[in-house]
Amino acid sequence: KTYGAKVAANGYSLEVDSGQILGLVGPNGAGKTTLISSVVGIQGFDGGSIAVCGHDVASDPVAAKAGLAFVPDTPSVYGFMTGMGYLDYVCDVFGVPAPERAGRIGGLADRLAMADALGSKASSYSHGMQQKLVLMGAFVHRPALLVLDEPFVGLDPVATRTLRAMLREHADGGGAVLFSSHVLEVVERLCDTVAIVRGGAVRAQGPIEAVMGDETLEDVFMDVMADGAGEGR
Numbered sequence: 001k002t003y004g005a006k007v008a009a010n011g012y013s014l015e016v017d018s019g020q021i022l023g024l025v026g027p028n029g030a031g032k033t034t035l036i037s038s039v040v041g042i043q044g045f046d047g048g049s050i051a052v053c054g055h056d057v058a059s060d061p062v063a064a065k066a067g068l069a070f071v072p073d074t075p076s077v078y079g080f081m082t083g084m085g086y087l088d089y090v091c092d093v094f095g096v097p098a099p100e101r102a103g104r105i106g107g108l109a110d111r112l113a114m115a116d117a118l119g120s121k122a123s124s125y126s127h128g129m130q131q132k133l134v135l136m137g138a139f140v141h142r143p144a145l146l147v148l149d150e151p152f153v154g155l156d157p158v159a160t161r162t163l164r165a166m167l168r169e170h171a172d173g174g175g176a177v178l179f180s181s182h183v184l185e186v187v188e189r190l191c192d193t194v195a196i197v198r199g200g201a202v203r204a205q206g207p208i209e210a211v212m213g214d215e216t217l218e219d220v221f222m223d224v225m226a227d228g229a230g231e232g233r
Contacts, residue, residue, distance in 0.1 A: 014178075014195055014202070016145065021167060021177040023187035023208075025221060026197035032180040033073065035197075036149050039178065040070040053144050066094070069138035073149040073180075075130035079123030083114065083133050086122055087140055094141035101140075108136045111162055128154045139166065146170060148179035152186060164190055188217040196224050203227070 014035075016022045024032050037043035039050055041061045050057040053067035077086055084105070091101050109115040112132045117125065122133060131154045138146060146167070152160050167177050167190060181187050187194060188208065194217065195205040203224045204211055212220055 014205070016176040016178050016193075018144075018174050018176055019171050020192045021171045021179070021190055022193045022195065023191035024178065024180040024195050024197065025182070025184060025187055025217075026180075027225065030197045031200040032197060033149055034200075036070075036147055036178070036180060040068060040147050041065055042070075067143060068145040068147055069141065069143040071134050071138050071146075071148040071151050073153065075127065075134045075154070077122040077125075077130050077133055079121060082121055083118035083125070086133060087118070087137060090137040090140055094143075096141050104140050104142075105136070108139055111166065112136060112159060128156060128159065131155060132159060135163065135166075139170070142175075144175055146175065146177045146179070148177070150181060151179055152181060152183055160186075184217045184221060188212070196221055198224060198227075 014022065024035070026032050034043065039052070039057065041057045041064060050064075052064040055063040055067065057064045078089075081089065087105050088101065090096075091105075096104065105118075106115070109118060112135065114129065114132050114136065117129060122130060125133065131151075135151065138148070151163060155163060164186065167179070171177050171192070191208050193206060194208045194211050195202050196211070197203065204220065208217070211217075215223075
């Protein structure tokens with residue numbers, strides 16, 4: 001993906017298999033959000049191809065989007081809706097059977113401490129509560145692929161721990177997860193594979209144990225950043 005003469009993302013070759021969590025890390029402006037926006041179909045790309053569950057994002061966008069859920073870096077909700085109204089809307093869009101909705105929503109609300117808030121309008125929620133609502137909307141239709149851009153921002157420590165567990169459970173149940181984060185400790189603890197991006201390209205990737213070797217992920221990340229210290233100058 002290019003913007004005029006600026007290359008925002010180039011030469012990406014990434015695959016997230018069923019049962020895997022892939023962490024995408026890199027400095028601000030590295031191209032993480034550009035990649036994620038292209039994967040979920042909200043931004044076009046100039047070359048290459050992206051497939052979700054075998055469906056090409058560019059040529060078959062409806063089928064591709066039906067298999068994924070996206071959580072952006074800033075929660076986006078319909079403020080005029082109640083939390084329950086928003087979740088019902090998501091269930092309508094993704095065809096969640098009516099008899100299953102109460103159980104799914106109730107279970108997610110209990111885990112994320114949102115049960116008492118779902119009757120209130122989303123516009124009255126704090127940033128963290130809006131983030132939880134968007135996360136509930138992502139999990140409620142049980143997509144094959146979860147794509148999350150900085151999902152832990154705004155969450156308190158309890159919710160952060162809960163989300164880590166939910167992502168692991170999603171992958172262990174046969175789903176796939178792609179998420180970006182600046183919190184390297186979370187990526188190191190949670191992910192099966194990692195991709196470190198810099199300057200719009202992947203500079204290191206693979207199973208997290210192989211990428212780290214005898215170092216911490218922070219050490220590897222800093223080494224990769226140091227290798228490109230002169231870029232853009």
